[in-house]
Amino acid sequence: MFRYFLSFLLVFGVIRCGTEKNEKMNDLFLGLALFSTFTNDGTIAYAFDPTQDDEIYLYGIKENRTINVTENVGRDLAPRWNPTGTSLAFNSRRTAHGHNRPEIYTMDFPSRNVRRVTNTSAPDENQRAAWYPDESTIVFQRGTYFAPSKLRLIKHDLKTGTESTLYEGGDKLHAAPGISADGTKLVFQSNKDFAGTFPSRLYMMDLSTSQITNFVHPSVDSGSDADPKWSPDGKWITFSSARNGGEDYTHIYIANVDTNEVSQITFGNYNDSAPDFSPNGKEIVFQSNRFTEFGLHIVSLDSKVVRYIRAGRTPVWSKKSLQELGF
Numbered sequence: 001m002f003r004y005f006l007s008f009l010l011v012f013g014v015i016r017c018g019t020e021k022n023e024k025m026n027d028l029f030l031g032l033a034l035f036s037t038f039t040n041d042g043t044i045a046y047a048f049d050p051t052q053d054d055e056i057y058l059y060g061i062k063e064n065r066t067i068n069v070t071e072n073v074g075r076d077l078a079p080r081w082n083p084t085g086t087s088l089a090f091n092s093r094r095t096a097h098g099h100n101r102p103e104i105y106t107m108d109f110p111s112r113n114v115r116r117v118t119n120t121s122a123p124d125e126n127q128r129a130a131w132y133p134d135e136s137t138i139v140f141q142r143g144t145y146f147a148p149s150k151l152r153l154i155k156h157d158l159k160t161g162t163e164s165t166l167y168e169g170g171d172k173l174h175a176a177p178g179i180s181a182d183g184t185k186l187v188f189q190s191n192k193d194f195a196g197t198f199p200s201r202l203y204m205m206d207l208s209t210s211q212i213t214n215f216v217h218p219s220v221d222s223g224s225d226a227d228p229k230w231s232p233d234g235k236w237i238t239f240s241s242a243r244n245g246g247e248d249y250t251h252i253y254i255a256n257v258d259t260n261e262v263s264q265i266t267f268g269n270y271n272d273s274a275p276d277f278s279p280n281g282k283e284i285v286f287q288s289n290r291f292t293e294f295g296l297h298i299v300s301l302d303s304k305v306v307r308y309i310r311a312g313r314t315p316v317w318s319k320k321s322l323q324e325l326g327f
Helices: 002-011 021-033
Strands: 043-048 056-060 064-067 075-081 086-090 103-108 114-116 125-131 137-144 150-157 163-167 174-179 185-190 201-206 214-216 225-230 237-242 251-256 262-264 274-279 283-288 295-300 306-311 313-319
Touching: 002 185, 043 075, 056 075, 056 313, 064 163, 075 251, 086 137, 103 125, 114 295, 125 174, 150 262, 185 225, 201 237, 225 274, 237 274, 251 283, 262 283, 283 313
Parallel strands: 274 313
Antiparallel strands: 043 056, 043 313, 056 064, 075 086, 086 103, 103 114, 125 137, 137 150, 150 163, 174 185, 185 201, 201 214, 225 237, 237 251, 251 262, 274 283, 283 295, 295 306
């Protein structure tokens, strides 16, 4: 009965997901009241900065419990689950590797064994790794945002350490790669068609031919498209964009890979970014400044209701529970 009552309130506007700043409490109430309508399982990995030194944390949704899985001098950022949810890739500036530039690491569960993957020379930085479906290979961005700025996409075989360049087109920033569930396509963000650093747009690479095509470019250049992630079934891509935010606010969108149809998922005077699909593809976790500078939120793709989780940023969602991961 409670769920039907809430549906009545939603339909008749008694409770609304606001699009203005003064409606934040409505969003918060909805997030709490409709808790049971969200997926209540899996584990979210994220970065958190309680002492100005980011570490990687795990939040078990069903258990409502948080685990700190890294602790060292130097920031650990951008976690990314492998497809089976048993390993994390992340980049770290830890002092143990002898310099303060980020390198790629992996952590396996339940062993929590950490392995250093990359070892490159200045000025290159290695960041934002994503997994191939067979989990034996990752792809990540290598280069620097500082002058002379340039980022290229690198493929790395985790078994042999062999590396190859997937894409390097001019002195541009090709970043945030992601591989489709069937391993045939790569999506990434880039400023390749612009003279300046911004805006960025999304591009799709056919991995069998290396052909690159524009993906869901807006008709009007009104801010960047960024942070693309694939849905588990490979049919959708979620990303953040300022295309409908007047260049002042970013929101979360999804795009159909086959039709290029784009739908806006979050709204309001907020900066929503770093989205990732839930394991069942029905929700998206993302970071936002809705209630705190960096907060983790979940939005339902059906209702567009937003639920606040906790402080954190760059979240990614695994189907494994904390217990299955050894906690």
